[in-house]
Amino acid sequence: DFGLRQHPPPLPASTSINLFLRARPRDLMASLVVRASNRVAQGVLRRVQHTAGSLGGIPSTFAVYEPDASKYKKLPVVYWLSGLTCTDENFSQKAGAFQAACDNEVVLVMPDTSPRGEGVPDEEPKVYDFGVGAGFYLNATTEKYKKHYNMYDYVVKELPEFVEANFPVSSLRSVSGHSMGGHGALTVALKNPDRYTSVSAFAPICNPMNVPWGTKALSLYLGDDKEAWKQYDATELIKSYKGRDLHILCDQGTEDNFLSGEVNQLQPLAFIAAAQEAKIPVTFRMQAGYDHSYYFISTFIGEHIAHHAKLLHARGSA
DSSP: OOSOOOOOOOOOTTHHHHHHHTTSOHHHHHTEEEEEEEEETTEEEEEEEEEEGGGTSEEEEEEEEEEGGGGTSOEEEEEEEOOTTOOTHHHHHHSOOHHHHHHHTOEEEEOOSSOOSTTOOOOSSOOTTSBTTBOTTSBOOSTTTTTTOBHHHIIIIIHHHHHHHHSSEEEEEEEEEETHHHHHHHHHHHHOTTTOSOEEEESOOOOGGGSHHHHHHHHHHHOSOHHHHGGGOHHHHHHTOOSOOOOEEEEEETTOHHHHSSSOSSOHHHHHHHHHHHTOOEEEEEETTOOSSHHHHHHHHHHHHHHHHHHHHHHHTO
């Protein structure tokens, strides 16, 4: 005996959430299923399934990454919105963001990009840039899609309420995203400055009303009234923005094939010009040589997380 104390075996990775859930109402507990749990960096990544009322009452899966610091205090949340064709898993597997989340003491939450599963409508034949995997973070109003495709309500209201009720997080939140998800991040923040401390984006679709991706999605989800489209267009929204400074940070690769190809699907200059005209501060960085991929995102994600964390923690201590 060298005087070493016997310690009990470590608790399984899912225990911290289960202990927290015991204090929650039964109706919340009943709708939550942990599908997978993995330790990574100094924390735990979980894939969680719950019933999403705003998506037509179907099961929806999101991922949540909790740094170990969340065992001792409630941390703010950075929501990540992914792009076309993605699920909740793309960012988790490719972005390399978990060490930055630990270093900056923020929880990461990654929802799916659309409703999916039995009974969810889509176009026939299936296309990559609309429908399942391409919800565009709006509330559909056309008859075919309005029951299930309400990703705006899901991301802005239902998911944060669910996360804050079931996980040890604070009510402070920021939002970031890529491509379609960058469009989503910018629009939800510009429409809800009271709900988000800051917003950032990688290669966002800045002006969907005027590009093929956007006109297809907006017409099928919202109909032909282009005035209704403006509420989901960051360039249109920033023209009349009167809220507080959202500390907007965007990165765009100069070799992005959707920027420099036959069709500019992203239109960053339209957004920059509108922000300048409206006198809204925006940091928009053109990153030389980078494309549209997760190689690009993984290079700068640490800076984005640190950007949000600084602002979230400052607001939390105010």
